[in-house]
Amino acid sequence: MSETKVFSLADIKQHMSDKSCWLVVHGKVYDVTEFLEEHPGGYDIIVSSTGRDATSDFEEIGHSNSAKKLLEKYLIGEYEGGDSMPPRAPVAGATSRGQDSCRVC
Ligand code: HEM
Numbered sequence: 001m002s003e004t005k006v007f008s009l010a011d012i013k014q015h016m017s018d019k020s021c022w023l024v025v026h027g028k029v030y031d032v033t034e035f036l037e038e039h040p041g042g043y044d045i046i047v048s049s050t051g052r053d054a055t056s057d058f059e060e061i062g063h064s065n066s067a068k069k070l071l072e073k074y075l076i077g078e079y080e081g082g083d084s085m086p087p088r089a090p091v092a093g094a095t096s097r098g099q100d101s102c103r104v105c
Contacts (some may be wrong), residue, residue, distance in 0.1 A: 003021040004028075005077030009086075013081065018043060023054045023074075030074040051084040060066040 007022075007029050015022035021033045023046065036043035041061070049057040058071075079085050 006080050007077050008080050013051050016047065018047055020051055021047055022076070023049060023058075023078050024052070024085050025055050025058045025071065027077060027079050027085070029077045029079055030071060031076045032074050035070075035074060053087045055083075056087065
């Protein structure tokens with residue numbers, strides 16, 4: 001078994017398209033590019049869950065156990081912040097250094 005790779009938010013944000021598509025679910029990073037075409041829910045819905053924490057998107061749909069098992073096939077590593085990934089894309093221009101608290105709210 002090779003060592004677990006750890007990815008930053010900046011890494012993850014480079015894979016937000018159908019050319020290269022990573023998902024973060026429960027703090028783990030999945031490269032689902034190859035799965036996009038096969039996804040029964042369509043590929044655009046997955047692409048729209050990239051670049052942020054996709055855990056609630058994935059869980060709220062009520063995916064079957066076989067869908068959860070399928071996810072394991074695409075595991076490539078972990079997010080450096082564990083479960084602390086922003087659920088929505090941070091405010092435009094914010095840094096990924098953890099100082100992106102909202103100035104408006
Ligand atoms: C790599 C991650 C994912 C895998 C492996 C996956 C797998 C699957 C599978 C196997 C199904 C068929 C039903 C089932 O067995 O539960 C399904 C349906 C569905 N998935 Fe995903 N899914 C993933 C990510 C997502 C994400 C991030 C969303 C975003 C909300 C999503 C939305 C849906 C929807 C809406 C359906 C229902 C499609 C329908 O019945 O019309 N999935 N998915």
